[in-house]
Amino acid sequence: MIKTFYGIDQLVTAPSARTFLAAIIVGLLFGFALERAGFGSSRKLAGIFYFRDMTVLKVMFTALITAMLGLSLVVALGWNDLESQVYILPTLYAAQIVGGLIFGVGFVLSSWCPGTAAVGLASGKLDALVFLVGVIIGTIVYNESYGLTAGLLGKGTVLMAFGLSRGLFALLFTLAAVGAFYFAEWIERRVGGDGGSGGKYLHSMFLRAFSLVLIIVAVAVFILPNKPGAAGMASAGASSEQALLEAVEGAEDHIEPEELADALMQGEQDLIVVDVRPPGEYRAFHIPGAVNVPLAELIDYLAPYKNQGRVVLYSNGMTHPAQARDVLARLGFQNVFMLTDGIQGFLDRCLKPVSLRREPLPEPQAERVRVWRAYFLGTDKLAPTPSGQPDVFRP
Amino acid sequence: MNENPNAKVAEGDGSPKPYWNPYLAGLLLGGALLASFLILGAGLGASAVPIRCGALLENLVAPAHTQASEFFGQKYLADGANPLRYYLVFMFVGTFLGGLFSAVLARRMNFCVERGKAFGAVPRLVLAIAGGILVGYASALAGGCTSGQALTGGALLANGSIVFMLCVFAGGYAAAYFVRRQWHD
Numbered sequence: 152m153i154k155t156f157y158g159i160d161q162l163v164t165a166p167s168a169r170t171f172l173a174a175i176i177v178g179l180l181f182g183f184a185l186e187r188a189g190f191g192s193s194r195k196l197a198g199i200f201y202f203r204d205m206t207v208l209k210v211m212f213t214a215l216i217t218a219m220l221g222l223s224l225v226v227a228l229g230w231n232d233l234e235s236q237v238y239i240l241p242t243l244y245a246a247q248i249v250g251g252l253i254f255g256v257g258f259v260l261s262s263w264c265p266g267t268a269a270v271g272l273a274s275g276k277l278d279a280l281v282f283l284v285g286v287i288i289g290t291i292v293y294n295e296s297y298g299l300t301a302g303l304l305g306k307g308t309v310l311m312a313f314g315l316s317r318g319l320f321a322l323l324f325t326l327a328a329v330g331a332f333y334f335a336e337w338i339e340r341r342v343g344g345d346g347g348s349g350g351k352y353l354h355s356m357f358l359r360a361f362s363l364v365l366i367i368v369a370v371a372v373f374i375l376p377n378k379p380g381a382a383g384m385a386s387a388g389a390s391s392e393q394a395l396l397e398a399v400e401g402a403e404d405h406i407e408p409e410e411l412a413d414a415l416m417q418g419e420q421d422l423i424v425v426d427v428r429p430p431g432e433y434r435a436f437h438i439p440g441a442v443n444v445p446l447a448e449l450i451d452y453l454a455p456y457k458n459q460g461r462v463v464l465y466s467n468g469m470t471h472p473a474q475a476r477d478v479l480a481r482l483g484f485q486n487v488f489m490l491t492d493g494i495q496g497f498l499d500r501c502l503k504p505v506s507l508r509r510e511p512l513p514e515p516q517a518e519r520v521r522v523w524r525a526y527f528l529g530t531d532k533l534a535p536t537p538s539g540q541p542d543v544f545r546p
Numbered sequence: 547m548n549e550n551p552n553a554k555v556a557e558g559d560g561s562p563k564p565y566w567n568p569y570l571a572g573l574l575l576g577g578a579l580l581a582s583f584l585i586l587g588a589g590l591g592a593s594a595v596p597i598r599c600g601a602l603l604e605n606l607v608a609p610a611h612t613q614a615s616e617f618f619g620q621k622y623l624a625d626g627a628n629p630l631r632y633y634l635v636f637m638f639v640g641t642f643l644g645g646l647f648s649a650v651l652a653r654r655m656n657f658c659v660e661r662g663k664a665f666g667a668v669p670r671l672v673l674a675i676a677g678g679i680l681v682g683y684a685s686a687l688a689g690g691c692t693s694g695q696a697l698t699g700g701a702l703l704a705n706g707s708i709v710f711m712l713c714v715f716a717g718g719y720a721a722a723y724f725v726r727r728q729w730h731d
Contacts, residue, residue: 157586162633173585174633178640180578181590181693185641186648188571193660193674195565197729200722209568210575211697217576218701222583238588240690240699242706247695250688251710253680255717258692260725261677262660265685266592266693269638270645275657278674283596285678290600292679293686294617300687301616310705320703332569352569361569455587 164442182270184214191274193262200259202342204349205335212328216321220368223321227375238455241307249303261285306447309454318373325369329362404476406463406488408497412523414461415440421460425449427475428466428494438465438497439527449475450482458486465490465497502527563652579701586633589698592641593685594634598622600682601629617686634694662729670728 157170188210189195198204222237258264263271263282271279293300312320336358340350352358414422415438424441426433433443444452449464456462462479464472464487472489479487490497502524505517512520565571582590601618604611613619622629649655661670685691688710690699696714699707 162586162588166631166633170586170633171636174636175640175643177578177582177586177590178637178642179644179647180581180640181575181637182641182644182646183648184571184575184578184644186645186652186654187566187574188568189565191645191649191654194662194729200718201726201729206565206568210572211692213569213572214575214579214697215700217573218579218583218589218697219703221576221580222701225584236587237583237702239702240695240704240707242704242709243689244706244709247688247706247710248713250684251695251713252684252717252720254684254688254691254710255714255719256721257677257680257682257684258714259677259718259722261674261681262728263674263677264592264681264692265596266590266641266691269592269641270649271660273642273645273655274649275655277657277659278661278670281671282674282678282681285675286593286596286682286685287600287603287678288675289679289682289684290597290686291604291682293683294600294604294612294615297615297617303687307706312703313705313708317703352567357567358569 181266182273185267185270186274190267191270191276193271193276193278196264196267197259197262202338205339208331208335212331216325216328216365216369219321219324220365220372223317223372224368224375226317227372236455236459239309239311241451241454242310243303243305243307245303245305246300249300257289307451318375322369322373325365329365332358332362404488405491406461407491408500409519411438411463411490411497412501412527416523416526419461421456423453423456423460423462425453425462425464426466426494427464427471432467436494438494441465446471446475450479453479453484453487456486457482457484460486462487463490464488465493467495468493560653562654562656565652575697576701579697582698583701588633589694589701590637591634591690591694591698592638593682593691593694594632595638596682597686598629598632598635605629662727663731665728665730673725673728 157173161167162170162174185191189206190210195204195206199207254264261278261282263279265283265286268279268282268286272283311317315323333353336350336353338350340353343349411424415424424438426437426441426443427446427449428437428443429445430443433441437443442452453462462484464475466472469489469492472493476487476489492499501520503520504524505512505520566574579590582588601612601622604615604618605613605623613623646655659667659670661667681691685694688695690696690707690710692711692714695707696711700711
């Protein structure tokens with residue numbers, strides 16, 4: 152299995168010049184394709200709403216199918232486990248329906264959308280610049296009236312393919328798109344926009360061959376053994392109840408503070424440490440390298456890390472992480488651990504100065520504590536602390 | 547086949563080249579999306595940039611108020627983060643440059659306000675900014691635009707993104723009649 156080159160975690164939590172350069176290069180391709188299609192022109196973009204120029208439909212559906220079938224092939228051939236490696240947008244119907252309708256009205260008024268406006272701006276279109284200023288204003292309006300639509304927002308869940316298998320959905324979508332291509336060509340010709348050049352692919356060999364190739368690839372993807380979409384996630388969760396209880400019994404779902412400290416110090420790849428306490432407590436002190444995610448947002452946040460690397464949850468005690476861990480296990484996460492005794496355990500067992508401990512530590516253990524303290528607190532400088540002058544113990 | 551009346555202003559022999567076959571342009575766009583998934587681990591996106599610019603600008607004008615706000619403050623400005631240090635901002639720069647490269651190559655670079663001949667530049671710009679405000683609001687609400695939701699989410703078969711795309715077209719067709727004059731020649 153190949154992994155994605157960077158992955159969303161590195162992209163967002165540990166960005167570097169290289170990830171930014173990769174994003175620019177992908178953007179170059181994106182912008183070039185948009186401009187070649189004619190999307191640097193608002194008149195052309197608006198055409199779809201008046202049936203005189205259906206380019207938007209043709210380009211968008213072709214791009215969708217290309218990426219959809221490409222991804223499905225990659226998954227079916229086992230090259231990449233999509234669900235754990237690619238960030239999948241959560242579904243939040245209320246916000247997406249209301250947002251989509253408003254977006255559509257804005258789209259037809261301005262005849263731009265944010266991506267095409269970047270290309271329109273590059274083509275010298277002043278209306279694209281004015282549109283983008285409007286978009287920025289719109290986001291500020293949203294921020295200022297956040298409460299107005301906050302009721303539409305919620306946790307969101309990863310739902311895919313409307314319960315069908317990936318392959319079947321992609322095949323149905325491809326057939327629908329080919330139908331849409333012919334409809335687009337037919338109606339362009341009928342409306343007769345754009346100097347009569349519309350619909351020129353209606354009876355072309357090109358569109359016949361193109362449609363045939365798309366359908367053949369879609370059928371091939373459908374026949375190949377498929378990973379089920381949303382349905383599979385649910386059943387995987389149900390079958391793991393027994394395994395979950397067994398893991399609880401064997402305390403396999405715990406990670407000891409010492410192990411976590413060493414893993415963090417060694418920079419373990421794909422290790423995500425999540426602090427589920429309120430933001431105030433997180434700000435006061437947290438394990439360096441931990442991210443603060445409220446319990447309500449945990450499922451969304453962790454979706455990209457499902458069964459990839461280790462996820463460690465901690466709080467003040469053990470109850471919240473344990474409950475969160477159970478929920479995640481039911482959703483098919485098998486890589487979630489909780490920190491034994493929570494943050495207090497980490498403080499007491501890893502960061503408490505040797506000199507303040509009730510029982511003397513054997514020297515190798517004391518040395519580990521000094522190393523951890525130097526790493527996580529930036530104190531001690533690896534030198535033994537002179538006794539009688541204990542460090543300020545700062546939780 | 548260039549139907550942009552303003553583009554006709556271009557000099558005689560340097561007239562714009564025709565657009566690509568839309569299906570082939572779609573293939574290239576789909577290839578860019580696929581490359582984004584496999585290289586970056588995430589799809590394409592554009593509306594993240596105006597959202598982040600909005601957070602930055604409001605934070606310049608009213609820092610305390612903005613940092614306390616639920617959307618900009620908690621999502622984009624937490625812990626003094628720089629909202630522009632984000633891969634989609636760089637992707638947007640790339641999108642602009644890719645578009646510029648293509649437009650110059652095809653001689654489609656042309657400073658104008660694109661509109662129907664029978665429609666004024668000022669009303670066209672009013673529609674552009676009004677539409678922009680709606681698009682900005684809706685992108686922030688839905689968590690993406692035609693790139694991040696419709697295209698990217700659609701290719702991933704994400705239910706909500708496909709519903710979003712259908713709603714965009716529904717909203718667009720519902721309002722199209724009322725603004726049709728901006729394209730009348």
